[in-house]
Amino acid sequence: MAGETTVAREHLRADCSSCVGLCCVALPFTRSADFGFDKAAGEPCRHLGADFGCGIHERLREAGMPGCVAFDCFGAGQRISRGAGSGTGPVPAGAGGRAAPTGALARAPWMSAALPVVRQLHELLWYLTESLSLAGVPSLRARLQEALEDVERLAAAAVGRPADVDVGPVRVHVGALLTAVSQEARGREDAVPASHARADFAGATLAGADLRCADLRGACLIAADLRDADLRRADLLGADLRDADLTGANLTGALFLTRSQVGAARGDARTRLPAGLERPAHWS
Template sequence: MAAPALPRLEAECSQCFGLCCVALPFARSADFPVDKAGGDPCRNLLADHRCGIHDRLLEGGWRGCVTFDCFGAGQQVSQVTFGGISWREAPATAPTMYAVLPVMRQLHEMLAHLLEAADLEPDPATAAGLADLVDEVGAATAADPDTLLALDLVALRSRVGDLLRLVSATARERHRRRAGIRGQSRQARRIRAGADLVGADLQGLDLRAADLRGALLIAADLRGADLRWADLLGADLRDADLRGAVVDGALFVTRPQLAAART
C-alpha cells in the first residue's frame, strides 16, 4: 500500500486557526512588547484568526512573530488532526490542540531536514534509512492527538539527528574534495560543532563545508563569509551579520534561522 502523502512544510496561515498566536507563550523582551501566557489569544488576533498588525509587526516590536515559522504544523493541526474544527467552535479541544502544536512543529521540522538529506546523494544504505524515517515521521503527522502526545520525541530526534550527522559528514567531505579544499586558516580551525562564537569576528572567512551544527553565532560578524556546504543544523544565528555572506547551499539552515539574522 502506498505511503500517505506528506504534509506541506510551509505555513498556510489561511488554513490555520491562529494557533501560534494562541497556544505559544512569550515574554516581554526584544522580540515581544508584552507578556503572554500559553493558551491566551494574542491581543492582535482577529475573530477570523488573522493577525491585525501583520503588515507592521516589526514596527510594533513583534520581532518574534516575524522570525517564527511553524513549518506548516499550524494548518496540519487545524485541518487534519482536528478536522477543521477550531478552538473557538469547540473550546473543550483547545488544551489538547495547543499541546499538539509544538509536537507537530518538531515533526515537520524533522521531515524538512530528512527530505533535504535525501537530496544530498547519500549512499544506498543511508538513503534507505532516510526513506524509512521519512515514512515514519510522515505517518506520525497524520496521527490522532493522543498518539501525537504519546510520541517519544527525544528518541525520534536522536535517531533523525544521528542520520543527518552521517549524511552531513559525507556530503561535506565530498564537497571538500570537489572544491579542492585542503584545509582551513588558523582562525577558521576553531570553528566546530557547538562552538561558542557569540559576537565572534568571522568576517570574510572561508567556512565552506565547516561543521557549525549547534554553534552559538549570536551577533557574530559573518559578513562576506563563505558558508557553502557548511552544516548549520541548530546553529543560533540571532543577530548574526550575514550581509554579503554566501549562504546558498548551506546544509540544514532553516527560514527561522535566516529570519533571525541580519541579511
C-alpha cells in the same frame, strides 16, 4: 552545491491562511528583544483578530515582535487545523471558515497540546526531505526514506493523540542519521572541514571568513559579523543566527538551514541562500 536540487517541502512551510492562529494562542512568550510583551500559554495574543489573522502582520518587526517573524511551525499549524476540521477533536466554532472568536481555541486544548509535538516532527521531516535531495549521500537514501515515512506516520498520529507520541527517541535516531548525512555531504578533497559545533561566536567578527563545509551545529552566532563569509556546504543545524549579519554571505548548499534561522538574521540582495529558501521580506 553540485547536484543540489530544489527541495519539495511546500507542505512543511507555514501557511497562516490555513491555520486557526494556533501559535498565537498555544505558545507563551516573554517580553524581550523578540517580543514586546508577556503572553501566557493558551492566552490569545492581543494582536490576533477574530478571523485568526494578525492585526500587525505587515509591521511585526517595527512593532517589537521580530520573534513572530522568525517563528516557523514547519506546517504543523495548518495540519492540526485540518485535523480539527476532519473531526480529530473538538472544533473551535467556525474553524473551517476561520471566523470564530479568538477565545474559541481555549475550548480545544488538544490543539495546543498537539502543536509542539507536531512541530518537532515536521522539523525533522524538513531535514529528512532536504537530505533526500542531496546528491552526495547515495548510501544513506534507503535509511533516510524509511525514517521519513516513520516520522510522517508519527506526525499524523500526533495530530489527534499527541500524548501517545514520544519525540525524544525519534530525535535521537534522526539526529544520528543527519550526522551521517552531514559528514558525507560536507566532505572536501582539499581540506578537513573545520568543526565549530556548539562554539560561542556571539558578536564575533567573521567577515569574509572561509567557513566552507564547517560544522557549525548548535553554534551561537548571535549578532556575529558574517558579512561576505563563505558558508557554502556548512552544517548549520540548530545554529543560533539571531541578528547575525549575513550581508553578502554565500550559503549556497548550506545544510539544515531553516526559515526560522534566516528570518532571525540580517541579510541583503547579495546574500545567497540554499535552494528552497526564500529571502526574508525584511532583508534590505
